[in-house]
Amino acid sequence: MKKNIGIIGYGNLGRGVALALQKTPDMALAAVFTRRDPASITPLGGALSLPLTEAPSWRDKIDVMILCGGSATDLPTQTVEYAAWFNVVDSFDTHARIPEHFTAVDTAAQASGHLALISAGWDPGMFSLNRLYANAILPEGSDYTFWGRGVSQGHSDAIRRIPGVRNAKQYTVPVESALEAVRAGKRPELNTRQKHTRECFVVLEPDADAAAVEQTIKTMPNYFADYDTTVHFISEEEFHANHGGMAHGGTVFRSGLTGSNAEHTHVIEYRLTLDSNPEFTGSVLTACARAVCRMAAAGRQGCLTLFDVPPAYLSPLSGEELRRTLL
Amino acid sequence: MKKNIGIIGYGNLGRGVALALQKTPDMALAAVFTRRDPASITPLGGALSLPLTEAPSWRDKIDVMILCGGSATDLPTQTVEYAAWFNVVDSFDTHARIPEHFTAVDTAAQASGHLALISAGWDPGMFSLNRLYANAILPEGSDYTFWGRGVSQGHSDAIRRIPGVRNAKQYTVPVESALEAVRAGKRPELNTRQKHTRECFVVLEPDADAAAVEQTIKTMPNYFADYDTTVHFISEEEFHANHGGMAHGGTVFRSGLTGSNAEHTHVIEYRLTLDSNPEFTGSVLTACARAVCRMAAAGRQGCLTLFDVPPAYLSPLSGEELRRTLL
Secondary structure (H helix, E strand, C coil): CCEEEEEECCCHHHHHHHHHHCCCCCEEEEEEEECCCHHHCCCHHHCEEEEHHHHHHHCCCCCEEEECCCCCCCHHHHHHHHCCCCCEECCCCCHHHHHHHHHHHHHHHHHHCCEEECCCCECCEHHHHHHHHHHHHCCCEEEEEEECCEECHHHHHHHHCCCCEEEEEEEEEECHHHHHHHHCCCCCCCCHHHHEEEEEEEEECCCCCHHHHHHHHHCCCCCCCCCEEEEEECCHHHHHHHCCCECEEEEEEEEEEECCCCCEEEEEEEEEEECEHHHHHHHHHHHHHHHHHHHHHCCCCEEECHHHCCHHHHCCCCHHHHHHHCC | CCEEEEEECCCHHHHHHHHHHCCCCCEEEEEEEECCCHHHCCCHHHCEEEEHHHHHHHCCCCCEEEECCCCCCCHHHHHHHHCCCCCEECCCCCHHHHHHHHHHHHHHHHHHCCEEECCCCECCEHHHHHHHHHHHHCCCEEEEEEECCEECHHHHHHHHCCCCEEEEEEEEEECHHHHHHHHCCCCCCCCHHHHEEEEEEEEECCCCCHHHHHHHHHCCCCCCCCCEEEEEECCHHHHHHHCCCECEEEEEEEEEEECCCCCEEEEEEEEEEECEHHHHHHHHHHHHHHHHHHHHHCCCCEEECHHHCCHHHHCCCCHHHHHHHCC
């Protein structure tokens, strides 16, 4: 009997989850719940499209609800709200606010007797797991996280808010020489500018002042001022032809020392090269939904992160199969 | 109150564990148990050196016993035997025999009410974890494991058994073009020869026939016949000057597909570059001992692998600290 999965929010991430569910032997998409007109959405695999307001009435028919809204305004309220009715999984990714989100979701899930898993995806998510494992193994050392090459939605949005800008895409690019130094075990001290550059592709309004826009971008506090930034002005046609992708990725390193005099260096590197950020993130959320089914069935309640999940629970294989084939 | 850790077997791996325990805030090395003359060993940090026969009398004073013997003959009997008296951790690495070892250790640990964690280290161990996570996330795809550049003890031993050979070291070397093809998401089909080469450094006896030795190495079934093998004859002096290191490492990849027509490729890469194989493996075993302390305290019994361990249990930090600093 397949577990019934629900999705709240059917944007890129929701579709990524729906695609991942088509590859699972043990879970199926039952329904998508949306704030839009449900008739405007045709979920993959013949699942229902329903108004969000109907979600609570499905509380006995959905094993895990996967929340696919944004971290800025949707998830801080939605995950807490829906943990009252469902086991839930989200991809809340505002790192600085994870502790408060965890507490709020934990309180709601404990009160309703459900299980929640928050901040799944790749960062937070798989990158976090690799930071944790590597720190537990090598307590003496340095951590490095590089992102990209990939699109930063926040930075793209910031450029689009500049007067005279019609459209924009910003790529975060790791500095190759910094990556190589870390990979070689040199444990460099790197400031913000030394780790990433920012590359912007901008479509201007017809009467815009290109030099002024470029200056505004490059000096924007927090977003660009601390980075070496390149700005390319392109046509709307080129923008749509070449900058519609959702590729992303990055690399987490820990470079640690062992020995009686810290004479041995070890480098642990975890690298993701993703053609589709939302499809990969949706695949992680889907594996997490499987773990939540199992841990909830075993009586767990409250809020978890991937740090708390025995890895075997993410796989459809039995413990015996896993030991035989992957150990 | 620090947890008391014991070590059985004080070779390179045992010393690696002892070094790792010097960096832990919550565990300390209590005693080393050895089949050798205990007076010949001075464990790090002032721990006791005791005859192996005394180990059972320490059953109430050791929280976790870490077994640091070899997989060929020591661990298949030792882990089972000592699980009768202790919570145990081992690095059993004969992949094909893990299922039977698991069953034997599980039976012993269940009978005595102890907890055992087997096959920890990097392969099996961290590489296995990465294969599991990546397969759970990307069910459609291909797995690749590359080892090296690093010393294979088994292959070095095989060369040393050839008449006329005084000393030998064999390095397993991944084929760079194969690594690059996998990293680029090309999902190549690779046979044994296309993944690794073997490089041998051999010291001959004075009257040995170099050509015959080289021919014997290159045609040795299972060990070398399926690989492109290079043989270098060197002096005893050069051997000791340049080939005493214990560096190793390798890379695990999963290259997986998502999308409505498998149109998106994702590459997950986990790479280890280790100056000291036994010190890194010892560091993994030490983190596993921490997890075993916690899971045993929570009432778990029987046999586990890293697949069953919630990652947070490997770290000395609290769940709150982990979420705040590493998520």
